[in-house]
Amino acid sequence: MTLRIAEIFGPTIQGEGALIGEPTVFVRAGGCDYRCAWCDSMHAVDSAFRRDWTRMSAGAVWEKVQDLAGGLPLTVSLSGGNPAIQDFGPLIALGRAAGYRFACETQGSIARPWFAELDTLVLSPKPPSSGETVDWDAFAACREAGRRALRTVMKIVIFDRTDYEWAKRAHARHPDLPLYLQPGNPDVDLDTPVDPQALADRLGWLTQAAMDDRWFAPRILPQLHVLIWGNKRGV
Amino acid sequence: MTLRIAEIFGPTIQGEGALIGEPTVFVRAGGCDYRCAWCDSMHAVDSAFRRDWTRMSAGAVWEKVQDLAGGLPLTVSLSGGNPAIQDFGPLIALGRAAGYRFACETQGSIARPWFAELDTLVLSPKPPSSGETVDWDAFAACREAGRRALRTVMKIVIFDRTDYEWAKRAHARHPDLPLYLQPGNPDVDLDTPVDPQALADRLGWLTQAAMDDRWFAPRILPQLHVLIWGNKRGV
Numbered sequence: 372m373t374l375r376i377a378e379i380f381g382p383t384i385q386g387e388g389a390l391i392g393e394p395t396v397f398v399r400a401g402g403c404d405y406r407c408a409w410c411d412s413m414h415a416v417d418s419a420f421r422r423d424w425t426r427m428s429a430g431a432v433w434e435k436v437q438d439l440a441g442g443l444p445l446t447v448s449l450s451g452g453n454p455a456i457q458d459f460g461p462l463i464a465l466g467r468a469a470g471y472r473f474a475c476e477t478q479g480s481i482a483r484p485w486f487a488e489l490d491t492l493v494l495s496p497k498p499p500s501s502g503e504t505v506d507w508d509a510f511a512a513c514r515e516a517g518r519r520a521l522r523t524v525m526k527i528v529i530f531d532r533t534d535y536e537w538a539k540r541a542h543a544r545h546p547d548l549p550l551y552l553q554p555g556n557p558d559v560d561l562d563t564p565v566d567p568q569a570l571a572d573r574l575g576w577l578t579q580a581a582m583d584d585r586w587f588a589p590r591i592l593p594q595l596h597v598l599i600w601g602n603k604r605g606v
Numbered sequence: 607m608t609l610r611i612a613e614i615f616g617p618t619i620q621g622e623g624a625l626i627g628e629p630t631v632f633v634r635a636g637g638c639d640y641r642c643a644w645c646d647s648m649h650a651v652d653s654a655f656r657r658d659w660t661r662m663s664a665g666a667v668w669e670k671v672q673d674l675a676g677g678l679p680l681t682v683s684l685s686g687g688n689p690a691i692q693d694f695g696p697l698i699a700l701g702r703a704a705g706y707r708f709a710c711e712t713q714g715s716i717a718r719p720w721f722a723e724l725d726t727l728v729l730s731p732k733p734p735s736s737g738e739t740v741d742w743d744a745f746a747a748c749r750e751a752g753r754r755a756l757r758t759v760m761k762i763v764i765f766d767r768t769d770y771e772w773a774k775r776a777h778a779r780h781p782d783l784p785l786y787l788q789p790g791n792p793d794v795d796l797d798t799p800v801d802p803q804a805l806a807d808r809l810g811w812l813t814q815a816a817m818d819d820r821w822f823a824p825r826i827l828p829q830l831h832v833l834i835w836g837n838k839r840g841v
Contacts (some may be wrong), residue, residue: 381817394824394825443820454753490770494744506782568802571833582617586629587675587679590629591627591629593833595827598806
């Protein structure tokens with residue numbers, strides 16, 4: 372059985388969410404059950420790119436991760452696309468046996484038994500601006516599948532006021548999940564330079580919105596990789 | 607007994623370190639036993655500013671914190687100056703009784719029994735560029751005093767390669783403390799606009815240095831408040 376892999380890169384820092392700033396190697400799975408309007412990883416989502424994806428065994432992915440990490444245990448971040456489409460259990464088993472930690476980010480649409488083997492399960496339900504609709508029963512099933520994970524958190528990308536209000540209701544459904552909010556990045560074109568000031572302004576807007584409401588539940592964080600490298604891939 | 611307070615402000619987000627992105631009210635203590643060359647809070651350090659500091663009882667500080675938070679429990683961040691010069695035990699007791707959490711950042715030069723009552727103790731030893739010299743016995747005493755705190759972490763500001771190498775040795779002294787590295791901000795003048803691109807470049811440099819060395823122990827984070835608000839006070 373092989374995995375469809377869009378890219379493997381690092382070590383670099385995790386740019387967002389619960390593990391922000393943490394050194395990591397990314398394993399980006401190819402394929403997704405969503406088509407978010409503002410997707411920043413379409414090269415791992417749209418099957419038009421599937422010829423760029425590599426079919427690799429779990430063992431081959433593990434070799435590549437070790438090679439990038441120089442054999443030094445760190446956190447491996449499974450992302451996509453939606454990594455939950457595929458079976459990452461064998462890769463996680465190989466890595467954990469060598470002391471590596473695993474984080475996975477998924478929208479929470481497909482539950483997998485291997486969620487239980489993660490150190491960090493990031494469930495990232497998509498707000499209205501995405502054009503997708505969350506299946507909250509599937510989301511709950513993902514939580515249940517990850518019940519034995521070291522921790523499960525919720526991350527929501529916010530593009531506008533509608534998303535922000537939606538995030539409050541999403542949090543109310545799962546108030547016990549640590550919540551991370553992240554301003555959306557409307558400039559995902561590879562060739563458009565990112566304006567750090569615009570990124571700072573979006574973070575300021577979101578912070579102000581939550582503080583004005585005295586909504587203290589979420590941690591509010593930017594995308595550091597966009598700040599440092601813009602929309603460049605592989606960093 | 608009164609506290610010398612330089613400023614109380616918020617709610618805003620914690621801009622750096624272990625609690626990055628977390629909503630908080632800051633209580634900034636006046637007075638410091640250090641004079642770091644690049645201090646970004648000299649208005650709370652230099653006794654030339656002491657007429658701007660307010661003498662307040664713990665009860666008065668607590669009233670102000672509650673007022674800013676709208677009576678909704680959040681994390682209170684004790685900073686300075688060096689808050690360890692003074693006795694924040696009574697304030698912490700008042701706040702904890704109402705469900706507030708407390709974090710404190712200090713250089714680790716003065717140990718206090720009330721460190722044990724904290725949720726997060728941030729020990730921030732100062733690297734060579736500061737012009738200060740760390741007393742590692744005092745640092746160890748601070749760790750010991752905070753042994754009952756929910757967690758203790760180490761944060762080091764990095765201005766140059768010398769600081770970076772020093773941070774590795776500091777980490778080797780306390781390898782079990784979660785470590786946070788933060789690029790220094792050389793532009794602390796209130797009236798000089800901060801260049802977000804320069805901040806991004808410093809973060810990129812520090813990230814690259816650690817990744818080139820495959821040094822995966824630290825989390826590497828910027829100062830979000832500087833990104834959003836520059837050197838403006840009270841945010």
